[in-house]
Amino acid sequence: MSVVTGGLTRGERLDRLPFTRRHGTLLTGSGVGWALDAMDVGLISFVMTALAAQWHLNDTQLSWIGSIGFVGMAIGASVGGLLADRVGRRQVFALTLLVYGLATGASALVGSVAALIVLRFVVGLGLGAELPVASTLVSEFAPKSIRGRVVVALEAFWAVGWILAALIGYFVIPLHAEGWRWALAVGIVPTAYAAFIRWRLPESVRFLEKQGRFAEAEASVRVFEDAAGVPPQPAGDAAAEQPAVAAPRTRESIWSPRYRLRTAALWTVWFCINLSYYGAFIWLPSLLYRSGFPLVRSFEYTLIITLAQIPGYAAAAWLIEVWGRRATLAVFLTGSATAAAFFGASDQVWTIIGSGCALSFFNLGAWGALYAIGPELYPTGVRGTGTGAAAAFGRIASMLAPLSVPFLARAGGNPMIFGVFAASFGVAALASLALPEKRAQSLEE
16 A cells, blocks of 8 residues: 555655665665675575686586575575565664675684585575565566666675675685685675665655554655655645555465466476576586686686676666566576577687576576566565566575585586577577566556
């Protein structure tokens, strides 16, 4: 429910605003947390390569180090989405940063594979819960005319974090036998950042209204209107709002007839994109190393490939308000499928780097479009649940992906590995066509 005040609902008042410094603060504050998440996920791919050499680990051990975090992410995404719909977006966001920051810092001190696996699971709990919650919070404040672009910009912070991971992997890990510990120790940074998130970012206006906290919702909207120089709207009539507090709240289901098709399509896209992305990028430095490139050179090529994520996000951020969400997602997934197939067939340095950059460009652009679509598909009462459940289902694939790579490698090497990933991207592209188009529509529509 969004209460009418002065002829416009609070949601409509937010939708009509231009992008202001308040939006910028929200985007940056959420985006830094997003980047730190990406840095953590990216670092483990470089740590795996270093540990394989230092601890003489086999493929099974490496696969579990790479996959166990996604087990935690699946649980975290589901639970985080539910909590976000009950206790608020901001509180859950801060808690998740605290959990994964402490666990990542502790990972730097481990002395065994078992201890590392346990802590990676805890890290995953925090990471999995944070991502859908952050995108939901940002989408609920963004003006509807540029909402998709703003959410893609949020997702672009993932590239920043992954590039930071690649830089740390390239410059820090090879310098010392224990360089991987210093790399993981950087993960303690989110713990301090959690306090900033908790006290500086606003709570969702739509969530506050759903909870009957109308005074807080009104104050939050007025802060954004002040930043835009828009005159304050008349406050809502307390008597008119009171029945909404007393009325029983009914919760819709993401599997009700109205949402069933979009939920199934969204879950399919999430599953397939997770399978391909994490299967490819978690193992990328190790696959390059096993192809005969020196450790430092494999890290260097991974860094170059990772840099292509930035223009991918930029292209998606522009196209998503020109072509729309569905078309942008489908095109970038199709491009990802093509690039993955070429990467699997590449055997020269220039073709490996070129097709790898194309894979980064299209894949991360698709991620940006996917995060923009998710929060638009459901009403406020189940928005966090819907996005979190889709992310949780996708994490099943991200668990399986690192475990599957050694088996696929034995079955047919890189062509087999990336052929499977290309097919998965293709299925995701087809599923995306079943998603409704929500460009320039209010979240309540």
